[in-house]
Amino acid sequence: MLAFIGRRISIALLILFGSSFIAYNLEAYAGDPLAGLAESTAPNKGYLIATLTRELQLDVPPPARYFLWLKGVLGFLTGHFDLGMSRDASPVISQMATAIPVTLRLVTGATFTAIVLGITIGIISAIRQYSRLDYVMTFISFLLFSLPVFWVAVLLKQYLAIGFNDFLGHTDANGNPQASIPVEWIIGISAILGVVFAGFVSGTRNRVLITWAATFVLFSAMLFGISSTNWLLNPQLSIVGVGIMSIGVAVGLTYVLTGFENRGALKAGLTTAGIAIVSYYPFQFLAGPSTNAFMILGLGLVSMAIAFAVGWFYVKVDRGPVIRVSMFTALFAGFFMLVDRIMQSWNGYFNSDAINRRPIPTIGDSNPLLMSNDFWIQTLDGITHVALPTMALTLISFAGYVRYARGSLLEVLNMDYIRTARAKGLGERQVILRHAMRNAMIPLTTLIAFDIAGILGGAIITESVFGWKGMGTLFRNAIGNQDLNLFMGGLVLTSFLAVMANLAADLLYSALDPRIRIGKK
C-alpha cells in the first residue's frame, strides 16, 4: 500500500514536470507579451520594449526559460521557494494567496450546495422513478445543465438583484419604505410552489389537487403576512419561529432517521429542541456585535456536546441513531438561531450608508465601504455578495449530481441484496437509507473528490461576470496578459491537486469497496 502510494506520487511528480514544461511552452506560444505596447505612440516605446524584453527574459527561448522558472520552484528544496513575480510586479505567491480564499468562498459553498441538493433530488427522483416528479426533475436538471453560466448570471442579476433591490427600495406615499408584495405575485408564487409540492406526492389526482390547494393557501397566507408586516424590511424568526422550527426538525429527523416507533429518539430530539428554545435569550446575549467566528464555533461545539449528552442519557441501548437525531436537531436549531441573529442585523445593514437600501449587489465579494466592526453585519455582507454567484454556480452544476445520484441509486436498488432486504420484511425507509444509500454513495464519493480538488481551479466565467478575483480570474488574466509566472503558479497548484485527487479517488474507492484492491491489476 505505502509502496503503491510512493510509486504513484513519484510518477505524479514526473507528470507534473512534463505537463508544466508543455504548458509553459504552450502559454509562451499563445500570445504576444508586448501587445500592450502595440498601439502606444510613446516617445520611449523602444526603451519600454527593451525593458520588458529584458525583464520577461523574452530573449531566452521558452524551453530554456522554463528551466529558469523551474529553478525558482525547486528552490523549496533549499528553502527558497520562488514562483517569480507577476507582470504587475507583485510576487505570484501573494497573488495566489489572495485569490485562493476568494475562490474557496465562492466555489466551496456552491459545490457543497450543489452536492447536497443534487444528491437529495437524485435520491427522490430514483425512489419515484418514472413518476411525474422524476420527469419534472429530469427535465429541470437537464435544462439547467444546458445553460451557459453567464447567461444565467445576466438573468439572476436582472431579477434577483436589480429587481429585488428596486422592490425593497420603494416607498409608500409618505416616503416610508415598504415591501409589500403585489397580489398577483403572491398568487403566482404560491401557485408555483403548490405545483412543486404537489409534485412530491404520489397517488390519486384528488390527493395531488388537495396538496396543491393546501400549499397554495398556506403560502398565500404566509406571503400575505410577509407583505403586510413589511417583514422583508425587518425580518426575524424570534424565539417563536426558532422554537417551532426546531421542534419541527426534531420530529422530522426522528421520522427520517429512526421512525416514530423509536420513542427515545423522539424524546431526545424534542428535549434538544427544548434546550435550544431555553438558550435563545442567553444566545442573544452571547452573540453580540463584537463576537467572532471562534465564539460561534465554540457555542456550536458546546451545543453539540449537550446534544450528545441528551442522546446518551435518554436511552441505554442502540444509542447511535438517538444521538444522531439529537445532534442533528441541535445543528438545525443552532442554524435557525444564527439565521435569526443575522436577520436582526438586516435593518441596520439595509439602511446603512454603504448599502443605501440596495442590499443585493451584482459584483464584488464584499462592500469596501462597510466600515462596520459588527460581526453580524460583516457576515450578512458576505452572504449578500456570495448569494447570486453561488446560486448561478449551483444551478448549473447540481444537475450533474442529480443524474449520477439517481443512476447510482437505481442501479443499487436492482441488486439482489436489496431484494433480500425487502424480502426479510424491512421497511422501505430502512431499505433505502440503510442499505441502498450507502452503497449508492460510494461512486459519488469519487466524483466529489474530483470536484473538490477542482474547486481551486476557480470558476473562470462565474468569477468574471460577478467581478470576483479568484483563481479563475487569475488564470484568465494570466493568459490574457501573457503573464507566464502567474499562469504557471496557478497551473502547478491545480494540476498537483488534480493528480492527487486522482490518487485519492483510487484509494478512497478501494477503501469503500472492499472488492477492489489497489496495486493489483
Add this chain to the structure above:
Amino acid sequence: MAIKKSKKDKAESTTVGENAIANRETEGLSQGQIIRKRFFQHKPAVFSLFFLIAITLFVYSASGIHLGTEHNPINYQGWWHYTILDLPDTTLCGEAVGCPTLDHPFGQDNIGRDFFALVTRGTEISLMVMVIIGFLGGFIGTVIGAIAGFFGGWVDAVLMRFTDFIITIPTILIGAVIGFRVGNLGVFVLACLLGVFAWTGLARLVRGEFLSLREREFVDAARVAGASNFRIIFKHILPNAIGVIIVSVTLALSGAILLETALSYIGLGVQAPDVSLGLIINQYQDSFTYSPWLFWWPGAFIIAIALSVNFIGDGLRDAFDPRQRRRIKRKDFVLVAAKTRPGK
C-alpha cells in the same frame, strides 16, 4: 404489447416480479431489437431525437453548406435569402434597431446582419463542433481505454498516467493557443484540436469496463478459438461495452457545445468570420434589455440542442441498460462526470 402497459409495469417493477416483466418484454428479440424497442419507449428521448434531426435539417437547409478556405470557398447556398456576409439596411423600431420583421424574423444586429442567418449558421457550426469534439474524443478515449484495460499491467499504467498528464493541461490554455496561433485555420481545426484533448473521462470509463469484461468466459472462449487480441478487443469485448460508450459520448456532446460557448466567452473559441452559437450568445449577452431577440434566440438554440442531446443520452442509457444492471461499472461511470460540465 402496448406501450402504456409496459410503462405501468415499469413503474411497479421496482417492487414486484421484475424478472418476469423483463423477460416478457424482451422475449424472442435480438439485442439490437431490444435496444431499439426500449429506446422508442422512452418518449422524451424519441421526441428529442426527432427534434434534433429537425433542427439539423432546418439549419443546414436554411444556411447551406460552407466549406473550404477563405479564398477558395465551397458554398452551397441554402433557402434563406440572406447570408452572414450580407449587410442589409437596418430599420428603426422605437429605441432599438433591427427588431424582428417579416424579412428578418430573428431581427438584425447593429451593423445590419440578418440574425436568422447568423443563428442558423451558428447552429450549424456549433453542431459540427459538437459532433467533431464528441466523436473524436469518443474514438480516442475508446481506443486508449480499450488497450489499457485489455492489456493491463504496464500498458495500462503508462496509458493511465498519460491520461493524468492530459488532464493537467487546462482546456483554456488549449483554447488560447488555438485562438492565437491557428485561429485563422477555422472551426474544423479548432474542433479537432479540442477533441484531441477531450477523451480522458471516456478512456477511464472504457478501461474499467474492459478490465472487468476481459475476465469473462466469452473472452476465454474466443482466445481458445484462436482469435487475435485485435479481434477480441474489437469484435468481442467492444460490443459489450458499447452502451457505456454511447451514453458517455452523448454526455460529451452536450458538454462540447457548452465548452465551445465557454471558450467563446473568454474570446478563445470560434473566431470570426465563422460564427457559432457560443460566439453569438457571448457577443449579445448584454442585449438582454435593449434588443432581447439577440439575447434569447441563440440561447434558445443552445438550450434546445443540449437538452435534446441529454434526453437522447438518457434514452440510450435506459435502452442499453434497461434495469441499470451491472453493465456500467459505477466507479468509472462516475469518473467521466468530472469532464462533462465545462464552462463554469
Add this chain to the structure above:
Amino acid sequence: MKKGLVKSVALLAASAFGVAGLSMAPAQADVRSTVIINETTAMSSLNSGTPDTNLVTNTDIGSLTGFGFYYYNDKAALVKNTKFGSYKITKNTTGDFEVTYTVAKGKVWSDGTPINADDLLLSLVLSSSDYSKKAGLGNPDTDTPAFNSGGYGGTVDNHVNANAYDISDDGMSVTVTYDSYQPDWQVLGPGPAPVHALVLMAAGKKTLQKTSVNISAKGKFEDAFYAAVDTEAADPDGYDADTTAWAKGLMAKIGNIWSNKYNITNINSSTNPLLLISNGGFIVQSAVDSQSVILGRNAKYNSGPALATSNPINSVVFKFVADGAPAAQALANGDIDIYDGQPSTAVYQQLKGISGATTVVAPTMTFEHVDLRVGVSNSLTDAQAAVGGSTYTGPFAGNSQKAIDLRKAFLLALPRQDIANKEVLQIFDPGSTANATVLNSSFLLPAQKAYATLIKSSGIAALTTGTQAQRTAQALALVKKYYPSASASNSVVDITMTFKNNSRRIDENALIAAEEAKAGFNVSRTPDAGWSSHLNYNSSDVFMFAWSPSAIAQTGTNANFLSDGSNNHYGWNYPAMDTALHALETDSTDAAVNAHILAAEKIINANALTAPLYQWPQVISYNKSLQGVLPAPLTPNIVWNYFAWHY
C-alpha cells in the same frame, strides 16, 4: 406521511414568519458623500512610474493623490496649475534652452511637510539615463536600474544630462537645462515627489515623523542628489569621495524603495503611512487586493484647485470590475457611481435606460486607422520574415504608378463614413441618419485649431468628396486599369487584412470587405488574435488598429511616419517626409509646425499610405446626483477634475 410532513412544515414556517413584530423607523435620506468608480484592471501599485506598473488604474489613483504644475482638461488642453506654482522659459538660445519651475510658497504634503524644489529633483533621476549611469544606479539600456522607471529613453533623456537640474537659492525653484529647444517643453517638466518619505523609509522609518525631521530628510535628499553625480574633475573644490559614496549608497537604497515598496495592493492600518503621503485632494486610506481602493480627503490639500465645498465628496472608491456588461448592471444596481468605458449598443442603451444615471458620450484621443503596406518594415526580425516572407510583393508593393493607384483605389473604397456612422453615432443613436465625424488627419484632431485648414489642402479631400458609391466607382475604375476583368461582382485583387479579433474590428472588417468587393478587392475576413506581433508580416497588405497617444505632443506622430520610426511597420520611406518630421522636432512657431504637418500629410495622401477612420468614443455614465463630472480624452480621463465633483 410525506404530505403530512410537508403540511406541518409549511404551517410552522407560516406561523414563524407571521410573528414579525418590530416596525421600522424610516432611514433619513442622507446626502451621499462617496463616489464609487469602476476600473477594469485592479490597482497593482501606488507608483505608476515603472514599466510594469504603468497601468490606467494606478495612474488614475496617482492623479488623485498627486498634483503637479499642469493637467489636461476635458478639451485635451494643457491647463497650468497656478495654485501649485509656475514655470516659464528662462533662456532660449541655440544649444541652450532653460525652463524654470517654481513651487508656490506654503504648499504642503499630507503630513504637513512643506513642498519645495527638493521635491522636484526626483524627476531627473527618473528620466535621465545619464544621471542613473553617473550616480552608479545602473545603465537603463542594458540592465534594470535602481530606479526602475518607465521614463528613460524618452525626449527628456535625449536632451538633458545628469546636471540639468539647478536649484535656486531660496530652494523653491528648479531650472532645467536642455541641449536644444524642445517644442513639447511644457509636458517634459518635473513633478513633485515626497522625497522626505523616501529618505525616511531608507532609514527604516515606519511612521510619520515630525516636520523638523521631514525637512532635514529633504535636505539629505538634496545633498545626495547632487553629491551622487559629483566628480573631482567637474568640481575640484566641493568633491568629497566619502560624501559621494554615501550619496550613491543612499540613492541606490531610495531607488530600491521607489521601485518596489510602493507595489502594495492591500492597504490598512498596518501599512507604512510614509508610502501614502499625498499632495492631491485625496489620500489612500485602505485597499483590498484585486477588489477596491478607498481614498479619503487630504485635509492639508492645497496644491491644486480647491475641492468643492457644498455636499462635498469625502471618499472616492475604485472598484475593479473587468467586464463592461457587468459594470452596467452594477451601475443600475447602485454598486458603482461612475461607469467609464467603450460599451456596445446594447450596453449603452442599458446605461441610458438607467433612470438614476446621466450618460455622456465624448471622443477620446485614441483613433482607429487603416495602414497600407508599401515595403518591408524597418524592424523586421528573422522570425517574422520566416513566417511572413522577407520581401513584400503584394499589390501595394513599391511606389510604381500601379501600386499607388491600387492603394488609392483601396482607400477610396474604404467606407469611412459608414464605419464612423455605425461605430460611433449609431451605437448611441441607432436611428440616426446624421453623419458622424470622420477623422481626416493623422496628425491633428478636429478639436485642434489648425485641423480645418489642414484638411482643406492636405489631399484628403479625394476621400471625402462625393458619395461613397461615387468613390467606390472611381476606385473600381483605377483597379480596372490594371485588372480589366475586375467588376463590382468580380473581385480579382486579393487583399490580406490584419486586425484584432474583437467585435469592433470584426464589424469594421465586415463593412470594409463588403464595400471593397464593389471596387474589385477581395478582402480577407479572418481576424488575428496575435495581430500586435504580426505588424511586420509581409504576408499582410492592410492593417487596421488604433493609435492611442497619452499626451498631445508636437512630435507625437513622428514615430509612425519617419522612415526609421518605431511605429513604421510598412516600409514607408520618403525623404521629404523625414525632413518635414525632423523639422517638427525643433519648430517653435505655429506657422512652421502647421506647414510641416501639411507637407507630411500631403505626402501621405499622395502616396495613399494610411487613412484615419474615427476617434474612439468613450461613454461616461454616472449617478445623476453627482455633479461636475466631465469626460476627458486624455489620461486620467474621468478623474481629471475630481476637485470639482460634489453631490
